[in-house]
Amino acid sequence: MHKQIAIVTGAGKGIGKAISLQLINDGFFVVLVDADKTCGEKTAKEIGKTKSVFYQTDISNEKQVVQLFQAIEKKYGNIDVVVNNAGIIRDNMIWNMEAADFDLVINVNLKGTWLMCREAAKKMKQQNFGRIINISSRAWMGNIGQTIILHQKLV
16 A cells, blocks of 8 residues: 655645644645745654655746646655645735736636646546645635735636
8 A cells, every 4th residue: 555645735834734734643645835945844844754745836836836746746656635725815905906916816826726736637537546625715705895805706
């Protein structure tokens, strides 16, 4: 029986770190994925090399996501679970929001999740097994006048 491999995005802190710790308690080897090198390396060090590995990855960057999956496949052979936890919020009233902030949120929260799902699905189809878990926060509920929230509800 092979070691089950789980990938968790946004694993450097918060909910992603907690999910990673629970997966380790359940017997998985966890690939910690985070754009923040400092947080990711700190979490990997706390957990230990025998239970996890850290990959600094910007999930909104297609090339980085493809390289992440190639590296994992080469090193571990299988991918059993992907937990898409990473997400950001940059919000403001529409007249104060920069287009770059809007793009950043859409690229991480939507495109990044889609890229991770696409690459995971390719491998899981080949393996004839796998689970993809997409989660989000309550931030989508927003406050009156929040620009990003209005657009995400339409997507």
